Amino acid sequence: MQNRGWLVFTLGVVGTLLALIGIFTVMEGQGLIQPRTIGLIFFFGTVALYAVVGLMVSARKVSDYYVAGRDIPAFYNGMAGAANWMSAASVIGMAGTIYLLGYDGLAYIMGWTGGYVLLALLIAPYVRKMRAYTVPDFMATRYEGNVARSVSVFAALAMNIVYLIPQFMGVGMIASRFLGLPFAWGVFVALAVILLTTFSGGMRGVTWVSVAQYLILLVAYLVPLVILSVRLTGNPIPWLAYGKALEQIDAYEVVHGMTRYVQPFTNMSRLNTLGLIFCLMVGTVGLPHVLTRFYTVKSVRDSRISVGWCLLFIILVYISAPAKAALVRNDIYQNLVGTPINQLPAWMDTWGKQGLVKVNDINGDGVLQFNELTLHADMIVVGAPEIAGMPYTVSSLIGAGGMAAAVSTSLGLLMVLAAGVAHDIYKKMINPNASEGVVLFWSRAVLVIVAVLCALAALTRPALIVQMVAWAFSIAAASFFPAVFLGIWWRRANAQGAVAGMITGLVVTIGYIILSHFYKIQFFGILTINAGLFGVPANFLVTYIVSMLTAEPSKEVQELVTELRFPRATRLIGEEG
Amino acid sequence: MLSDQNNYTAVEREAADAHWKDNALLVGLLLVVWFIVTWVASVFADGLNRIHILGFPLGYVTGSMLALFIYTIMIFYYAYRMDQIDEKHGMKE
Structure with a gap:
């Protein structure tokens, strides 16, 4: 029964969207509707959808608020995870980056997908088995106490803010484009939209809204790509058609003696390309809002499959970005x-x-x-319909898709942040007797304050969208990955080691970001986006050394680590092996 | 966090060790595939590009599509095999 509700919802969203595209395209062709009106309808229509869905699915209990009562089917949990995962950088920025960098830009494609293999094999089932609400809960249980909890809340806060600011910048740009407002007003519209959607439902509401957002961004990404492919190659399957485009690009470049698009390590050094893949992969595993998504499933078994569904939904967009990049590049060579x-x-x-x-x-x-x-780079995806002479309806659709991606990532991040402060700091450390109502109040208060601060920071446009997102991944990689990974796979890792490691990872990574971005000091030619290349090894090393120099963790924790290995609650009997 | 689970199942240490060994072997094997597809294929992308499939240079298309398919298949395969391993050792949820 429950699955049926989700299915009806999914088909309803996709069907409505396709019908609207058809109707508007025809009306636009007949001159019955102003292009500006179509943009407004897509903008406010999707926002209204998120708000209504969020309000209808309201949180009744604290557990509903954070983990949706653990009753979301794996398939839809994967879809929601894909939406939370793909941000403005993936949907708006990625294809343009590949267009500019050629092969080296594929580091984003591989890095942002290959991390899921690590997540699935090494982390997700075990984290689910521990039955923690949040990542800091995991840290507090595994590393015995509030020091590990506070440090990880602080790390999550730093990472989340760096990640949230570019999302506000993305929505702000889209809002200003569709509504014809100045950028600053666009950012405040973004703030209003994001608060409206998070305020009601908690994690359960976020999951339904995220499913809708995934569907919208997928349709918005694929419809223009298929039209582009038909117009430029006559083949409606872009993923097959762009092989031909790559051939023509290469031939053109060889004739004109240009840098070849498909040749590796021409725009970034080999070290930086491979390093970027590494930072993005390891950062994926460390992102607290991605980890939380895998707490929200029924069982350890479901958590394994959820990661697979999530990646499947992500790669539908990710294999399309290089296709879009190649088709546009070839079109510019051949026709412009x-x-x-x-x-x-x-x-x-x-x-x-x-x-x-x-x-x-x-x-x-x-x-x-x-x-x-x-x-x-940021105009390739949004501008592709105009480059190929498509109707304005398609452009507005892409705007709605980009906004869906940015808003849903912000929702996921803000939820984790609010949970971190209200649940992990307030409820667990300051006032353990707080009622559920008080905890919910605090989580909402934190959410509003952080959202407003990020919106204000977004107004100053501190760096490029893709750059800031890459920083967030480096911070996540250098602070969380070693502590979570070693916590599961190395029984000897203890609280002192993990805390020292997390602090070192954070300081080294943020230090290198500041040095390389603001003072232009680089070591070994490593770019600012790869700051995690220093932070991750530093964290592992410090965790190892400090753990070995201090006492081993308590008997209970060591038993817990063994217990995590088995999907069912297990007590071992018999001789110790 | 485990305190809310009261229904423990007693499992022989030997069976548990065998389960863990199977699990670790599967994870190790898949990580080797992951390593080859990601890192070896990237380092040798230039050489692989000399081979063309349907117009696609092999090195390029590995990074843009093939690796992604392999990642996804691997994760589903892992979920499927872990079910079998859980069942084999009486660890099914």
Whole structure:
């Protein structure tokens, strides 16, 4: 019965969206509707959907608020996880980054998916077995006490804020584009949307909203890609069609003596490309809102399958990004380069006004060459429909998809943050006798305060979206991964080691980010986005050394680590092996 | 956190060790595949690019699609095999 409710909801969202796209495209073609109106309908329509769903599924108990009573089917839990996972960086920024970097940009594709293998094999089933509400709960149980708990809440706070700011920037840009507002107003619209959706339902509400957001972003990503593929190659299956595009790109580049798109390590050094894959993978495992998603399933068995579903839903978008990048790149080589500068298409002018497209006739021959054209990474996905001459309906759809991604990631992050402070600090450390109502009040208060602070920080645009997201991954990798990994797989890891390791990882990573980004000091040529390359080994080393120098963990904890190995509650009998 | 679980099942230490050994072996094997697909394939991407499949240079398409398929299949395979291992050693939930 419960599965049926989810299925009806899923089909309903996709069906409505496809019907709307069809109707609006026809109406736009007939001139019955203003393009601006379509943008407004998609923007407010999706926001209203999230708010209504969030309000309908309200949290009744504290456990509902954090872990949805552990009754979400694995399939839909995976879908919700995919939405929480994919942020503005994945949906808006990634294809453009690959367009610019070629093979080296694939580091994002592999890094943001391969981490799930580590998560599935080494972490998720064991974390679920421990039955912790949150990551700090895990730390407190495994590392006996409130010191580990407080340090991990602090690390989660640092990582979450760095991750949230670019989400607000992303929604702010989309809101300002669709509503015609200045960027600052866009950010405040984003704040209002995000608060509206988190406020009601807790984790259960977030899960339903996230499923809707996944479906919207998937449709928004695939519809323009399929149209693009049909128009440029005549093949409706873009994932097969772009092989041909890659061939033409390569041939063109060889003839013109350019850097080859498919050749590895041309835009980033080998060390930085491989290092980025490493940081993103390990960071995936350390992201607290991803880990929490795997507490919300019925059983250890479900947690194993949930990770698989989650990755399946993610790769539907991830295998499409390189296809989109290659098709756009080939289109620009074949159709745009060689156009006289005074006959360039209208979209270049529109985007040029926002500073996202630049044309500079270097050799002064009045004809566009590839190296005279600069496209900003963030405009490739949003601009692709215009580049290929699609209706405005498709552009607004992409806006709605990008917003779905950014809002749902923010929801996941804010939930974890609120839970961390209210549940882990207030309830567990300050006032253990607090009633459920008081704890819920605190979690909501924290949520509002953090959201407002992040929105204010977003106004200053501290760095690029993709850059800030990569920082968040490095911070997560360097603070949580070693403590969680060793906590499960190494019985000897103790509280002193884990706490010292987490603090070292945080200090080293944040230190390198500040040095490399603000003071331009680099060691071994390692880019600021790869700060985790220093933090992760430092954390492992310190955890190992300090653990070995101090007493081993208590008998209970060592038994707990053994207990985690088995899916069912188990007491071992017989001789110790 | 485990205190709310009162229904413990007594399991022979030998059976438990055998279960864990099977688990660790499976995880180890899959991690080798993960390592090859991710790191070995990336390092040798330039050489692999000389091979073309349906127009795709092999090194490029490994990073853009094949690795992702293999990751996903591996995770489902792990879930499927762990079910069998749990059952074999009487550890089914």
